[in-house]
Amino acid sequence: MVVFFCGTLQKVVLHLFIITKAFATLHKKSWDNCYFGSAECKCQKVPNNLLKADCSGRRLHTLPVFNTSVIWIDLSNNEISNISSGFPRNVSYINLSENNIQELVMHPFHRLSNLKTLNLERNMINITMVYSGLFADLTSLTELSLKGNIQNKFKPTVIKDDVFSELKSLETLKIDGPANVTFGKGFQNITMLQKLDLSGITGNCSFQRISHNMFLNMPKLTYVDVSACDILDIEEGAFGKLQYLEHLDVSHNKQLGFASLPNITHNLNKTSIRVLRGNGINCLSGIGTKILKRHFENLKHTNISEIYFEKNRLEQLEPGAFRLLPNTITSISFGENKLTQGRYILDYFFLQNIRVYNISVQLRPPPFPESIFEQCAEKTDVLHENKQYFDNEDIQEKEGNKYESMMNDFIGSKWNEHHVTFYIPKTLEVLYANMSRLYGTVPEFGINATGAREIYAQDNFLYSWDGPVHGMENIKIMDLSNNFCSHISKSFLKYARGLTTLRMSKNDIGKSLSSDMEGEIFKNTVSMKADSPSYEYDIMISYSAKELSFVLTDVIPRLENEAGFQLYIKDRDEPAGISCGEAIMEAIQKSKRVVCLVTKSFLKSTWQDYELNMSRMEAIEDRENLNFVHLIIFPDVCNGSISIQTLDLVRQECFSEYPEEECAFDDFWETLISHIKEFNRY
Incomplete structure (x- = not known):
């Protein structure tokens, strides 16, 4: 400091x-004016008397004639339609995004053996028209982006695997996902390919189905993004063949529904999955959704560490669903849903290595007017009576009895006859419960949460803070602002000796504070800074x-x-x-x-x-x-x-x-x- x-x-x-x-x-001026013919650009010198040339946003219609010392070129946001005139041989980076390129004729990448990154996003290139030899000289290319080139998603588009197979060093491919997308046998030759980005968020993606062999010829993938692709169906085990897969994003395919999760997660235990993103895989509007045990069944033998299911109208989880998650789970995010409390919260006890749990922003309505006029019907579970997950009365009764017996595990011995102690995984460090529809008074109770350091419970309806809350000694940061609270007892913070930051703004506790003439409310918060500004x-x-x-x-x-x-x-x-x-x-x-x-x-x-x-x-x-x-x-x-x-x-x-x-x-x-x-x- x-x-x-x-x-x-x-x-x-x-x-x-x-x-x-x-x-x-x-x-x-680290970037100085420079000229390549009549084109005015900005240049930066780099070691060995080489240059980086920034010619973006110059309204150029043709390629400038670059000299051989230029190794980095940004020509984005221009009006270039033809790139056949060529680039300097030693260039390692070319950005041609947001131009008017329609065809890649006359081998424009000839002899560019040092090129590592090529960005052709948001042009008008018909990738069906690419030809053998186009990429043959790009022996060092590690990243290629062709996103935002499909102008008409209904027009047939073919990804020619024999042409892309020339990119032997390619590690990252960002490309549009046409309706009939396939990745043929030629992709087997791209043995370094690890990342495939088909997301409709940053490009155009319109295929509605992922077959079980869609990624069969890309076995080394570690990162797959198929978000916002209008996907209706994913065949069982489509991702389970990817042995090295670590990050999977199927978000914003609104009609998949939680019912698709068993197919999505089938055989993920045979992969290296760490992160699963399934945000917005249900429609914007409708009654609350529910995660069933069968939805998480395939995850229990994986090493997954993070799951994200935000913006899914999620209201409940079936009791026992959390217990199907592996011990490797460290972060769960259920933000922007409509969660209500239920018996599933008893399963928090089984999340033994959880560090971050996000159930924030449970009050935000779906966007208007999209939620009213959207044409969307997510896939739902069709269960039969002979299925173990069928929610009939006999199973409900058995589950009820089991959860009554679990109470003693989750709720510990009483501090006194008036309250209980809740046992929370000792690894949990941060709880996000802001805007989570928490309603009522805060009574006297205890928490056994030795690892917890931060609690965010602002923007709820906790209107009376009675307490005291036992077991708060290790909490450092607590946010209770904007809770419509009109009363705080003098003993509420009795055990909050470790607090360094307490936020209580936008409440109505002035009367309680003004009557606390002896300063009893805050007397035990010895570590806290009430002179710190809010x-x-x-x-x-x-x-x-x-x-x-x-x-x-x-x-x-x-x-x-x-x-x-x-x-x-x-x-x-x-x-x-x-x-x-x-x-x-x-x-x-x-x-x-x-x-x-x-x-x-x-x-x-x-x-x-x-x-x-x-x-x-x-x-x-x-x-x-x-x-x-x-x-x-x-x-x-x-x-x-x-x-x-x-x-x-x-x-x-x-x-x-x-x-x-x-x-x-x-x-x-x-x-x-x-x-x-x-x-x-x-």
Whole structure:
């Protein structure tokens, strides 16, 4: 931590220095104007007298004539229709996304043996027209993206496996998923292929069925994304043949329903599955859904660690379903559903290695008007009387008796005659229960949760906090804000000796606090800071307009929906009727931390300059901590390396680099979330 103790004059001088230095730093020309024929671009020198050339957004109609020293080329967002004139031989990166390319004629990639990344997203390329030899010279290519090229999803499109088989070094393939998608025997020759992205979120995907042999010729896949592809049916064991599969995403195929899970998870025990994402696999509207034991049956012998079933109208789980999950489960997310409490909560006891459990945002309605006019009917379970999972009266009675006998395992011996103790897995560290429809008083009870450190229960209806709650000694952070609470007893926090952060804003406990003349309510919270200010937002996200889609598709789901942070997003939360400058200052002051998405467009934006510099002044003047500002440096700025000198006003641990490889995204967000939580504790 860097702390400044300055008089008024010293502060003025310091502020002037910061502003001058910050602007000089941000506007330092690491990219200079350069010309390739008549094309004006930006160039950056890299070792060995080589160049990176950024010619994006220049309204170019033809390829510039690059010299041989150029090894990195960004031609995105232009009007180029023909690329037959060729590229420099040593180029390793080419971005041609968002152009008007329709045909790849005359072998445009001839002799490009050093090319590693080729991005052809969002053009008008008919991949049916690709031809043998097109990729033959790309012997070093590891990533190819052709997403967003299918203009008419009803027009027949063929993925020619003999052409793609030329890409011997390919590791990542991002491609549209046409209605009749197949991956023929030619893909067996791409022995390095690990990641297949067919997602309709970032491209066009319209196939309705996954057969059991769809991925038969791609046995080395570790990552498969078939989200938002309009899938209606998945044959049993379609993913079970992928021995190395670690990450599977079937999200936003709204008509699959939970009834498809047995087919999806069949033979996953023969894979290396770690993460399963099934968000939004039920329709937006309808009565509540239920996860049955049969839905999780195939997971019990896997080593899966994370499951995500958000936005599924999930209301209940069949008792015993949780017990079918393996001991390797560390994270479960049921956010944005409609969960009600039931006997299934007794099964929490069996989640012996769980670290994060998310049941937040259970009140959010489905989006309007899509939920009203959508034509959607998810697959439902058809069970017969001879099936062991049939929910008839005899089985209900047996289950009821079994769960009555389990009560003694889950609910321990009484502290006294008025309350019980609930046993929670000792590994559980974080519970997200904000907006989870929790209703009623908080009576006196006990929890045996030795590993629990953070509880987020804001935005519920816990209207009277009576307590005391026994066993809270290890809880560090607790959020009870916005709970319509009108009473807090003097003994409620009696055992909360480890609390460092307690949020109780937006309640009506003023009368209880004013009558506590002796300070009994907080007398045992010896570790807590009630002189710490209360902030409305955990994080203010500073970003340029061009990054709005990234904020919506990545930042909000990761930091707000999954991690439970309250974010300030200017396009969503900026108050009306005040100037931009005033809105920025107000947001900074209301936020516990500022996170800046530093891209090329960010560095070129006057408003982002202003936000960053005002945040830095806030860090020094009011927070006394330069860690208040955290920079996420994107590949278009640093491309694998960054000069600390360009960030000399921020300590080295206050920035992180966003990875280029999508397989590293999960680790990046997990590390960032941990870093922010650690900062927020102090």
